[in-house]
Amino acid sequence: MQRFEMFINGESCAPASGEWFDTENPFTDETWAQIAKGNATDVDLAVQSAHAAFSTGPWSQMSASQRGLLLHRVGDLIARDAKRLAELEVRDNGKLMAEMLGQCQYLPQWYYYFGGLADKIQGAVIPLDKKGYFNYTRNEPLGVVAAITPWNSPLLLATWKIAPALAAGCTVVIKPSEFTSASTIEFAKLFTEAGFPPGVVNVVTGFGADVGSPLVEHPLVKKITFTGADSTGRAINEAAARQFKHVSLELGGKSPNIVFEDADLEDAVNGAVSGIFAATGQTCIAGSRLLLQTSIYDTFVDKLVTLARTAKMGDPASMDTQVGPVTTRPQYQKVLSYIETATQEGATLLLGGKPGSAPECGNGWFVEPTIFGDVSNNMRIAQEEVFGPILSIIKFKDEDDAVALANDVRFGLGSGVWTKDIGRSIRVAERLQAGMVWVNSYRAVSYMSPFGGYKDSGLGRENSIDAIREYLQTKSVWINTGVKTANPFVMR
Helix, strand or coil, rough: EEEEEEEEEEEEECCCCCCEEEEECCEEEEEEEEEEEEHHHHHHHHHHHHHHHHHHCCCCCCCCHHHHHHHHHHHHHHCCHHHHHHHHHHHHHCHHHHHHHHHHHHHHHHHHHHHHHHCCCCCEEEECCCEEEEEEEEEECCCCEEEECCCCCCHHHHHHHHHHHHHHHEEEEECCCCCHHHHHHHHHHHHHHHCCCCEEEEECCCCCCHHHHHHHHHCCCEEEEEEHHHHHHHHHHHHHHHCCCCCEEEEECCCCEECCCCCCCCHHHHHHHHHHHHHCCCCCCCCEEEEEEEEEEEHHHHHHHHCCCCCCCCCCCCCCCCCCCCCCCCHHHHHHHHHHHHHCCCCEEECCCCCCCCHHHHCCEEEEEEEEECCCCCCHHHHHHCCCCCEEEEEEEEHHHHHHHHHCCEEECEEECCCCHHHHHHHHHCCCCCCCCCCCCCCCCCCCCCCCCCCCEEEECHHHHHHHCCEEEEEEEECCCCCCCCCCCCCC
């Protein structure tokens, strides 16, 4: 049985408690490794190491260009080890090798991009209205960052936090999901190989109460960046507010994928399938609500069901598999419960609706691609994030009706618009309450484009130059160039 230790101050280390917990392969339903079970002692050691690296260690003395060079080096190492890291991801979270390998091969671009930005963080000289003063600003790193990551794409979403934080000059303590910790632990070792000083990147593993809460509440942590459930994000935000910590939250969505009658139906059908069944629906931007104009409803649904029925389920390590297992056993049970709820609420089951039972599914936690028609927007499957391969189809009459339905949820992360009318695409994009709008496309991301949500989908932005600003604070410096103090009791 393979064991994965924590990574603190540049070294692998056993948990202070001496305890370990099992991690399971979602495809085989078997324990394949053990993960160090951390506690508050381990958290304090990691945070103290990160704080020392930030305040007094070699990291604190490096120039921005030197930090950028290290980020480039780690990008090269990730490229070298992409296949090995992808294999770990697939074994640990059941996502498709085709997707995980693509993600791992794409990860270096974040480190190259933010490595290049590291020495482009500029302040400004302020042209004051006051004579005799020189005023300029500095953008300075916040300090120790707690990065709490989910189980669906561990390395991609960790990178969205790590790369800009390090480029800004911060240090990081990562708390991966207890369901998918192995790849993050191995990933962190590459930073030492690249030449990062001890303490700059640390990983503490374990459960929320034992590790997550002490990390969020540690007084030396100055910034928390979290991706996960909105209920957890709300608790983190409340805890952070008590110590005035900076917070970035990406909390999921219930994204509308809107198809107008003038759309290219073949492209839109492909986009609808990609939006919900890719990644087994386990993505925060899943297009889980398909809004169809009434005039094309029947034709579109026929094409959609026909295509979705061909989806190949099976071993996620196989490059031709299209739908893999649900990553965790609790999530598997949750997805199945939503299917039952949708049926009870009156939705019409058009496809799937049960556990995957084909021989190629083995003992894995599979749910068949599931499509419900006749869904009203007030049903639970239209309002709550299922995070699984379940699609809700909702009819709309016209543009105003489509926008009203799309915005009638508490989330606002992603959205899709399918139309050949450029005017309509611009109008609808302006009216949608979502952080991202894809037009005649869906689920495209880049290190160059900001990612984040409106409403209950979170706070702040990841990716692009906007991301690095999340890890900086502004200092204003005033220099008196010769003004005499006339009256010390009066503001200058």
